[in-house]
Structures are given as structure tokens and as C-alpha cells.
Amino acid sequence: MTEMAAPSALIDYYKAIEQSSARMLEAAKLKDWDEVVRCEGACAVLIEQLRFQARAQELSPEERKEKTRIMQRILKNDAQIRHLAEPWLAQFEHLFEGQPQVMH
Template structure:
């Protein structure tokens, strides 16, 4: 893997995380999960192969710029998904309580 390939993978990941943010904004959780899986495969590729590529100068600066954008996407996604996860947990707990009451006192 050369430096151009490394940068291309980071750019692809940035595009994917941008699409993940869009999915989170639309509350399209299935699409978000699908995109997260695609992003994870690129991360695995980088983990396996990037260490042999030394970036310098403009390539290193571009990588830092892309990573900062990916981190920004990630923060925004978490800001959108955290309340949803709390809602989901409340629904699960509520339905669990309903089942317990039903089991204890009948339908």
C-alpha cells in the first residue's frame, strides 16, 4: 500500500462517516448500521497495511485534516444517537416491566 492508497481510504472513510451522519440525522438506523460496517472494513484494512507506509509533508497534513473531519462526524453522530439509545432503553425497560406485571397479576 502506498501513500496515495492510504489517503484514498481515509477519504472514503470520511465520505462514509458523512453519510452516517446524514443517516443519523434522518433517524435511518438501519442505514447507519450498514454504513458503520463498511467503515469498519476500511479501518481493518488500514490497521493491517498502513503501518508499512510512512506519510510525510502534504500527505501527513491531509491525513490529519481527514481524521479531524471523521472525528467531527463521529461527535455529531453520537450527539444524535445517544438520545435515541436512551429512548430505546426506556422502551425496553417499560415493556419488561409490563411483562413482569402481566406475569404477576395476569392479563
């Protein structure tokens, strides 16, 4: 896995999240669920950084259009990841059937 430079402009955060989302999809296609989880963690960090940066920066009208395109691709990736993960999640849930549910 290659590391990316820290995003500088607000749109760069969206691009970095999209790249991480694409890596998650590739890992899901390979059934590498550990890598999916690692990429998901990277996305979470980037999203928090984006939220922080969005307080001080605004997107230009052209960047807002690009953001919309990026978000559509991220949502498409997410849907594909969920579709690929469903059998794995069903198998995982089956392991815990009949187990007492403990709340912490």
C-alpha cells in the same frame, strides 16, 4: 448508496472512511438508523484494511497533514452522530429497564 473503488494509496483509505462517516451523519440526520449501522460496518472494514495497508505504506509529510484534517472532520461527524443518536439510544435503553440482565 454508491460503491467506491477500492482504495489504492494509504491516504485513500482515510478519504474513504471520511466519506462513509459523512454518509453515516446524513443517515443519522434522517433518523435512518439501519443505514447508520450499515455505514458503520463499512467504516469498520475500511479501518481494518487501513491497518493492514499501513504496515507496508507510509504517508508523505503532506499526506500526514491531510490525514490530520480528515481525522478532525471524522471526529466532528462522529460527535454530531452521537448527539443525534442520544435520544434514540435513551429510548432503546428504556425498553430494557427492569429486564433481568443476562450475561453470555
